[in-house]
Amino acid sequence: MVNGILDYLWLVPALPLLGVVLNGAIALFAERPFLLREAGLPVPGGLGHGDASHGPSAHGTSVPLSGQHGASSAADSHGHGDSHGGHHETPAYRKLVAFLAPAVVGASFVVALLCVLSLASRPADGRTFVQILFPWIQAGSLLVPAALQLDALSSVMALVVTGVGFLIHVYSVGYMSHERAFARYFVCLNLFMFAMLTLVLANNYLLMFVGWEGVGLCSYLLIGFWYEKQSASDAGKKAFVANRIGDFGVLLAMFLVFWTFGSLSFTEVFAKVPLLRESGVLTTGLATAITLLLFLGATGKSAQIPLYVWLPDAMEGPTPVSALIHAATMVTAGVYMVARSSALFLLAPDTMMVVAVIGAVTAIFSATIGICQTDIKRVLAYSTVSQLGYMFLACGVGAFTAAIFHLMTHSFFKALLFLGSGSVIHALSGEQDMRKMGGLKKYVPVTFATMFVATLAITGIPGLSGFFSKDEILWQTFSASHGSPVLWVVAALAAGITAFYMFRLVFLTFFGKSRMDPEVEKHAHESPWTMTVPLSILAILSVAGGWIGIPAVLGGSNLFEHWLAPVFHPVAAAGAHGAAAAGAHGASVPVHHPAALELGLMALSVGIALCGIGLAYFLYRVRTGKPAEIAKAWPTLYDVVYHKYYIDEFYEWAVIRRIVNGSIGLWQMFDALFIDGIVNGVADLVRSAGGRVRRLQGGVVGGYAFSLLAGAVLLVGYILYRSVVQ
Amino acid sequence: MIAPSAYLLLSAILFGIGVVGVVARKNILIILMSVELMLNGVNVAFVAAGSYLGDTAGGVFAFMVMTVAAAEAAVGLALLIALYRLKETIDITELKVLKW
Numbered sequence: 001m002v003n004g005i006l007d008y009l010w011l012v013p014a015l016p017l018l019g020v021v022l023n024g025a026i027a028l029f030a031e032r033p034f035l036l037r038e039a040g041l042p043v044p045g046g047l048g049h050g051d052a053s054h055g056p057s058a059h060g061t062s063v064p065l066s067g068q069h070g071a072s073s074a075a076d077s078h079g080h081g082d083s084h085g086g087h088h089e090t091p092a093y094r095k096l097v098a099f100l101a102p103a104v105v106g107a108s109f110v111v112a113l114l115c116v117l118s119l120a121s122r123p124a125d126g127r128t129f130v131q132i133l134f135p136w137i138q139a140g141s142l143l144v145p146a147a148l149q150l151d152a153l154s155s156v157m158a159l160v161v162t163g164v165g166f167l168i169h170v171y172s173v174g175y176m177s178h179e180r181a182f183a184r185y186f187v188c189l190n191l192f193m194f195a196m197l198t199l200v201l202a203n204n205y206l207l208m209f210v211g212w213e214g215v216g217l218c219s220y221l222l223i224g225f226w227y228e229k230q231s232a233s234d235a236g237k238k239a240f241v242a243n244r245i246g247d248f249g250v251l252l253a254m255f256l257v258f259w260t261f262g263s264l265s266f267t268e269v270f271a272k273v274p275l276l277r278e279s280g281v282l283t284t285g286l287a288t289a290i291t292l293l294l295f296l297g298a299t300g301k302s303a304q305i306p307l308y309v310w311l312p313d314a315m316e317g318p319t320p321v322s323a324l325i326h327a328a329t330m331v332t333a334g335v336y337m338v339a340r341s342s343a344l345f346l347l348a349p350d351t352m353m354v355v356a357v358i359g360a361v362t363a364i365f366s367a368t369i370g371i372c373q374t375d376i377k378r379v380l381a382y383s384t385v386s387q388l389g390y391m392f393l394a395c396g397v398g399a400f401t402a403a404i405f406h407l408m409t410h411s412f413f414k415a416l417l418f419l420g421s422g423s424v425i426h427a428l429s430g431e432q433d434m435r436k437m438g439g440l441k442k443y444v445p446v447t448f449a450t451m452f453v454a455t456l457a458i459t460g461i462p463g464l465s466g467f468f469s470k471d472e473i474l475w476q477t478f479s480a481s482h483g484s485p486v487l488w489v490v491a492a493l494a495a496g497i498t499a500f501y502m503f504r505l506v507f508l509t510f511f512g513k514s515r516m517d518p519e520v521e522k523h524a525h526e527s528p529w530t531m532t533v534p535l536s537i538l539a540i541l542s543v544a545g546g547w548i549g550i551p552a553v554l555g556g557s558n559l560f561e562h563w564l565a566p567v568f569h570p571v572a573a574a575g576a577h578g579a580a581a582a583g584a585h586g587a588s589v590p591v592h593h594p595a596a597l598e599l600g601l602m603a604l605s606v607g608i609a610l611c612g613i614g615l616a617y618f619l620y621r622v623r624t625g626k627p628a629e630i631a632k633a634w635p636t637l638y639d640v641v642y643h644k645y646y647i648d649e650f651y652e653w654a655v656i657r658r659i660v661n662g663s664i665g666l667w668q669m670f671d672a673l674f675i676d677g678i679v680n681g682v683a684d685l686v687r688s689a690g691g692r693v694r695r696l697q698g699g700v701v702g703g704y705a706f707s708l709l710a711g712a713v714l715l716v717g718y719i720l721y722r723s724v725v726q
Numbered sequence: 727m728i729a730p731s732a733y734l735l736l737s738a739i740l741f742g743i744g745v746v747g748v749v750a751r752k753n754i755l756i757i758l759m760s761v762e763l764m765l766n767g768v769n770v771a772f773v774a775a776g777s778y779l780g781d782t783a784g785g786v787f788a789f790m791v792m793t794v795a796a797a798e799a800a801v802g803l804a805l806l807i808a809l810y811r812l813k814e815t816i817d818i819t820e821l822k823v824l825k826w
Contacts, residue, residue, distance in 0.1 A: 699822035706749050 005114045009131050009148050012112045012158060013197035019104035019190035023097055027183035030093040035180055094182050101186035102169035105193055109162035116155040124566050127152055130203050130267060137206070144264055147203035153567045156404060157200035157336055160411050164328045165193050167534035171419050172320040174530030175426060185225060185318070192218035196329050200336060204264040205254045208337070212250065212301065215330045216243045222325060223317040235313035242310040246300015250337075253293035260286060270343045277347065287347040294341055295355055302334030302388045305362045309648055311385055315377040319422030322377060327384050327418050328411035335391040335407050339400040342568055346398065352482050356396025360477075360490045363389030365645075367497040371504070372642045375432050376421045379505050383458070384414055386494060390473050393491055397483035399476030400568045401561050405549045406469035412545045413457040413466055416538035420451035423527045423535065424509060428520050434505065439514040443524040446532045448510045450539040455506050457542040459499040460609045465546030467606075470495060472551060474605050479593050492605050499612030507620040553598045733774030740767030754809070754816045758802045765795045 033043045119127050128151040137144040150158070169189060176185055195214025202208035216239075224236025254264065260282060261269045276282040298304065303311035314326045325331070338345060338355065345351055363386045370382035387410050394403035425432055427444050441448045457466035474495070478488040514521060526532065548563075550556020619626050631638040640646065740763055747760025769788040776784015810816055 701818050701821060702749060702752075709745060709749060 003118075003129065005111075005118045006129050006150065007131070008111060009115050009129070009150055009201070010133055012108050012115065012162070013148075013194050013201060015104045015108040015111070016190045016193035016197065019101055020187055020194060022100055023183055023187045023190060026093050026097055026100075027181075027187050030091070031181065031183040034091055034093075097183045097186050098173045101190055102166060102173060104190060105162060105166045105169050108193070108197070109159075109166050112155075112158045112162045115150055116159060119150055119152075119155060120563075124562075127566055128267065132203075141262060142258065142264075144204055144206050146207060147265070148201045149203035149266060150201065151567055152564050153336070153339060153404065154200050156408060156564070158197060160408050161193070161196050161200060161329050164411050164415050164538075165196075165324060167537055168320050168324040168328070168415060168419065171323075171422075171531050171534040172318075174528045175320050175422055176318065177528075179318075181225075185222075188218055188221045188225070189321070189324070192222070192325060192330070196333070199333055203266055205250075205257060205266070205269075206264050208340075209247075209250060209254065212297075212333060212337075213247065215325070215333060216240065216247070216301070219243070219314070219325050219330055222321040223314045225317055225321070229316070232316040235310070235316040239310040239314050242307045243300045246297040246307055246334075249293040249296030249300070253290050253297065256286070256290045256293065260290070266340065273343045273347070282347070284348060287344055288350050291341065291345045291348045291351040292354065294337060294344075295351060295358075298334030298338050298392070299358065300334075301337075302331050302392070303385050304334070304358055304389060304392060305365065308362060308366065308385050309651060312378050312381040312644070315375070315381050319377065319418060319425060322381070323415045323418030323422065326381065327414040331384065331388060332391070332407045332411065335388065335395065335403055338392070338395045339404055339568070342395075342400045345395070349482070352396050352398065354396070355392050356477075356482065356487055359389045359392030359394070359396050360487045360494075361389070362386065363393060364490050364494040364497065365389075367494045367501065368641060369644050370501040371497065372638065373501075374434050376424065376434050376437070376505060376509065377418070377432055379434075379501060380414070380417050380421060383417075383498065383502065386498060387414065387458070389494070390470065390491065393477060393487060394473040397477050397480040397487070399473065399480055399483075401564045402469065402472040402476050404564060405546075405560050406473055409457070409465035409469040409542070409545050412538055413454040413542040416450060416454040416535060416542055417458070419531070419535055419538065420447050420454065423447040423531055424451075426527050426531070427524045428516065429523055431517070431520055434508040436515050436517060436520075437509045438512045438516065439510070440524070441510040444526050446526060446535060450532075450535040451510075452506060453539045454542050455502045457546075458502055459613065460495060460606060462606060463543075465542050465544070468546035468549050468551070471602050471605060472549065475551075475598055475601060478601060479598075488601070492608050495605055496608040496612040499609040500616045503613045503616035504620055507616060511621060512624070551598075553595045553602075730774055730778045734771055737767045737771035737774065740764075740770060743767075752817050752819055754806055754818055757818065758799065758806070761802075762795060762799065765791055765798075 036043050115129075119129060128149065130147055130149050132145045132147040134146050135143070136146040169186075172185070172189065176182060179185060192215060195211045195218055197211070199208055199211025199215060202211055220236045220240040223239050224233045227233045227236075257269060258264055260276065261272050263269055263272075273282065300307045311326060311331065315322055317326070345355070366382045366385035366389065370379050370386065373379045373382060387406070391403045391406050391410070394400070394406060423444060424437070424440060424447060427440070427447070428437065431437065453464070457464040460467045460470045474488060474491055477483045477491050478485060516524070547556075549558055549560035551558055619630075643649075744760045744762075744764030744767060747763065748757050751757055751760065769791050772784045772788045772791070774784075776782060776786075776788075806816060809821070813820065
């Protein structure tokens with residue numbers, strides 16, 4: 001009890017786990033029999049019998065199960081959002097789930113907040129709290145305890161995850177209210193919270209990896225939530241496989257870390273870095289290998305080139321899932337891991353360059369794809385990929401604080417954008433195509449207002465959260481020792497494109513004349529309070545979230561930078577608190593740039609963003625026919641961008657087909673011929689030998705007596721021979 | 727005084743007759759008798775060796791063998807009777823159930 005509330009840190013991940021257990025019990029013992037009975041299927045005594053989805057067609061009943069898109073849902077005027085389901089009386093268990101699931105996450109947020117406040121009351125260099133829960137793995141020199149760590153970095157992550165997570169849980173209660181598998185949804189969502197909190201609070205790479213895999217699993221389960229839909233289950237598998245490639249890198253990196261440091265614990269590993277560096281064990285090559293492998297994992301989880309392809313497809317999942325997992329939290333795990341391992345990354349300049357270049361290229365590449373997408377969620381998905389690229393760009397130039405800052409503000413405004421798009425989809429009975437929207441402003445005023453705020457934030461309009469974080473990244477890209485003006489140009493251009501496609505989205509959705517289906521328009525309505533309240537809170541955060549990181553040049557004190565300084569600049573923080581504060585950007589800035597330059601670049605990037613907005617306004621409000629003309633003028637270019645540069649097709653041809661063919665070859669050559677050959681060959685040999693030896697056993701007693709005699713004679717003869725020879 | 731080799735020769739002849747009887751004859755009764763003959767051939771060797779070496783252990787072993795032989799004969803004959811009741815024959819070539 002010496003640490004006060006911090007001793008209860010374990011409650012932060014444990015509470016969502018409690019939610020998993022309780023909601024899981026409800027899902028198994030209340031929801032499942034209920035749904036099976038409703039579908040006219042027998043309720044089996046055993047569990048884990050999963051063919052409920054095949055029931056209706058097999059039995060010829062017409063009860064629409066959750067997520068069966070298509071003919072049945074078009075006729076169902078109240079099929080809302082992604083969740084199509086017929087009307088039925090609300091069973092009591094749904095109310096229990098609707099209370100339990102957000103409550104455990106909310107409680108987890110409260111505990112996390114109290115823990116962070118307690119941590120903040122400590123002196124800056126004492127803000128690392130490690131709680132060892134129990135010894136987990138003890139094998140030889142490998143000692144891995146299940147330990148949690150709360151420091152400046154993980155407290156930011158924990159607060160973002162639990163805070164945004166809680167809002168999205170509340171939103172989900174409204175959004176999924178027509179969903180049949182209500183409890184199953186919240187089980188997955190709670191399990192995700194548990195895994196994500198394990199990831200960010202873990203004290204060692206292995207426990208972090210458990211969380212890392214856990215969020216991957218939940219992502220798979222939730223993308224494929226409507227598994228009756230082929231595209232959804234395919235998207236789930238795609239996400240899982242793409243992540244698996246990255247996880248391979250993380251595993252190898254962990255082996256290397258253990259091999260080099262003899263430990264996996266963050267505190268031990270990073271404490272040993274200077275020592276091993278001096279003794280020559282930790283060479284630059286080794287650091288490069290470790291960090292490149294870690295970054296491979298990050299490209300998988302955080303959807304960077306070349307593994308970003310799963311994220312846009314992940315939009316098949318329910319919209320709150322897109323907001324929580326595929327925008328605000330899980331996809332930022334890669335950024336968190338890179339920032340967490342910053343001590344290693346700083347030793348590997350080559351890796352830093354790779355990270356920065358991949359980040360910058362991803363940022364501009366996916367932004368250009370976003371221009372031509374027509375599905376509202378897909379635009380946001382590519383925008384997420386692009387913003388994650390920004391975060392990696394920041395990591396790559398050594399501005400880890402800026403990356404985490406942008407991670408935080410991005411989780412506010414991107415979650416808001418997704419939830420807002422979910423609200424739009426909800427209002428339009430499941431319509432996601434922006435070409436069939438327009439003029440929605442008057443139908444969904446709250447959604448419009450909040451989404452507009454988020455759009456301004458992501459665009460980088462001064463004063464809003466996105467401005468401070470994005471500008472911090474741009475400035476660091478230009479000025480930091482690892483940065484370069486070329487990267488700045490790319491990033492600034494990407495910011496302009498971001499402004500363009502985000503305002504295109506807003507104009508197409510909320511402004512202009514309605515292009516909606518009249519039938520759909522009749523039912524267009526604002527969402528219930530469980531959805532609009534989270535939207536409003538996130539809107540406030542999108543505005544104010546950046547105020548804790550106002551840079552010194554604008555008269556702010558950049559509290560955020562000081563808060564994270566002990567993690568990223570331990571030497572500077574321990575040496576002189578004042579020194580880190582005076583050098584506006586901590587230890588990573590060797591040369592001082594004049595304030596006028598910083599302000600000038602700031603103005604320039606805002607100007608570029610405004611140009612993007614202006615262009616969007618011109619093309620989608622003033623000359624609405626122009627986009628089609630442009631597409632017609634450059635048909636090839638439009639086609640290529642519209643088809644996302646044919647990357648999926650390229651992967652299909654260059655990788656997947658190869659692997660499939662190679663696997664078929666291996667199966668036929670190696671498995672069927674070689675492995676089966678060995679097994680069957682041994683069996684054949686034994687059988688034929690047995691067939692021959694069998695004849696010795698004739699069953700005639702005389703024969704046995706004779707062989708007995710022969711044996712005795714031979715034995716005696718041998719003994720006699722031996723005695724004669726000696 | 728008869729040479730010890732003569733006793734051993736007798737022993738070997740008796741044992742050999744017994745072996746041939748066990749291997750070659752079909753009647754189980756004869757086979758049992760042949761086994762007895764083999765045992766008694768061994769007894770002759772024991773007793774002769776004991777007398778020649780002046781050691782009573784040879785005689786003691788002969789008694790051992792006799793008691794075991796008596797027990798064996800009793801069990802063997804009982805089996806023979808049981809077998810005859812079951813199969814109506816004591817021809818050993820008819821008894822092939824030991825085959826797989």
